[in-house]
Amino acid sequence: MSFYGLLLLPFSLLYGIVTWIRNKLFDWAILKETEHQIPIISVGNLSMGGTGKTPMVEYLIRLLKDDYKLSTLSRGYGRKTKGFVLADINSKAISIGDESLQYALKFDHIHVAVSENRNKGVEELLKRVPDLELVLLDDAFQHRYIKPGLNILLTEYYRLYTDNYVFPSGSLREFRFGAERADIVVVTKTPVTLSPITRRRIASELHLKKHQLLLFSKIEYGELIPYSSFSLKRLKKRYSNIILFTGIANNYPLQDHLRQFCSELTVLTFSDHHHFNQKDVVEILKTYNTIIGKNKILVTTEKDIMRLKDFDKSYLFNEIPLLYIPIRIVFHNGDGDLLADKISSYLSHSKRLIKEI
Numbered sequence: 001m002s003f004y005g006l007l008l009l010p011f012s013l014l015y016g017i018v019t020w021i022r023n024k025l026f027d028w029a030i031l032k033e034t035e036h037q038i039p040i041i042s043v044g045n046l047s048m049g050g051t052g053k054t055p056m057v058e059y060l061i062r063l064l065k066d067d068y069k070l071s072t073l074s075r076g077y078g079r080k081t082k083g084f085v086l087a088d089i090n091s092k093a094i095s096i097g098d099e100s101l102q103y104a105l106k107f108d109h110i111h112v113a114v115s116e117n118r119n120k121g122v123e124e125l126l127k128r129v130p131d132l133e134l135v136l137l138d139d140a141f142q143h144r145y146i147k148p149g150l151n152i153l154l155t156e157y158y159r160l161y162t163d164n165y166v167f168p169s170g171s172l173r174e175f176r177f178g179a180e181r182a183d184i185v186v187v188t189k190t191p192v193t194l195s196p197i198t199r200r201r202i203a204s205e206l207h208l209k210k211h212q213l214l215l216f217s218k219i220e221y222g223e224l225i226p227y228s229s230f231s232l233k234r235l236k237k238r239y240s241n242i243i244l245f246t247g248i249a250n251n252y253p254l255q256d257h258l259r260q261f262c263s264e265l266t267v268l269t270f271s272d273h274h275h276f277n278q279k280d281v282v283e284i285l286k287t288y289n290t291i292i293g294k295n296k297i298l299v300t301t302e303k304d305i306m307r308l309k310d311f312d313k314s315y316l317f318n319e320i321p322l323l324y325i326p327i328r329i330v331f332h333n334g335d336g337d338l339l340a341d342k343i344s345s346y347l348s349h350s351k352r353l354i355k356e357i
Helices: 003-007 010-029 051-062 099-104 118-128 174-180 196-204 231-235 252-261 278-290 302-308 335-355
Strands: 038-046 070-074 111-114 132-137 150-156 186-188 214-219 241-247 262-269 296-302 322-325 327-331
Touching: 003 010, 003 186, 038 051, 038 335, 051 070, 051 099, 051 132, 051 150, 051 335, 070 099, 070 118, 070 322, 099 302, 111 118, 118 132, 132 252, 150 174, 150 214, 150 335, 186 335, 196 214, 196 327, 214 335, 241 252, 252 262, 278 296, 296 302, 327 335
Parallel strands: 038 132, 038 150, 070 111, 070 132, 150 186, 186 214, 241 262, 241 296, 296 322
Antiparallel strands: 214 327
16 A cells, blocks of 8 residues: 555545445345345446446346346436436437447447436336336446345456555445455456466455355457548558557556557546547647657547547547447356356346246
8 A cells, every 4th residue: 555545544444434334224224225126237346446347237238138128227427417318319428428328339129227316217217118127237336225136246356355445545435345245256357367276366365255156257359440431541450659548447458458559559548437528639639640650540448439429529530540449358267157147047036036926
């Protein structure tokens, strides 16, 4: 821990105690958790971002969308709207958030909704989509007013929650033992190769309960996708310069991935979920134009593209080689099958309970 982290420890302790008391109020049923008559799977984390929730939700959508009529539900972080909003063809990141827009654009035949109040969100979904069979809650591990049937907790390989501290000394939203509420713990963003020794070491560090399932995943980067028809001309295997700009919590793994495709990498970093404005675009284009050479491109993430589309002058990139890169979660050594089996067991059990009711 840094010197400043040590100085902030008393504030972290206070913050942690407040969240602990809040959780105990739910445990003691003083604050009410609402259970709904529909299967609900929650994906969340203990930290304040950067663990890979979006690709995990996408993984679950791909896994389940052919067998269940499903919806995602999140608060819609970064949106400018309030209340319940159901995505449609006119939705933008500013109205439903960048992550929800990404789900809506990538997947047909699913419903994408946002609501600050998850319980009201589920109720509204059931009214508007009466044959709905499953809800995927995005970033709801601390939202305890709603009780999911299955809780999936993510923790990043390079900063496990056991190596982290409560805010503001670290980035945890509550004490580490809050992880005990999880049914499944997924260690994300692991190296491409993961040895059995490393798996055992992490399992020992996390010290999970017997009922908790521990899984390991890694990030797989897709091919660069052109933002405009002009960018098609710049699709090559190697570039002299790549200018990367992102508004995500952690772009270091992406930096490492892109370095293999260029001689020089320039990085512009904006805050997480940053909404791009004219000043930002001027800075990006100035950086691009300052770099000498013809074989150069701009690269950003799929999530950032969702927000860039909201900018009313995004056409300025139409004559600039701008490409974005999608990512996917891949599980190690059969862990994906273990996840599918666990989810299948939960959904089968939920279906029986609903029929009995």
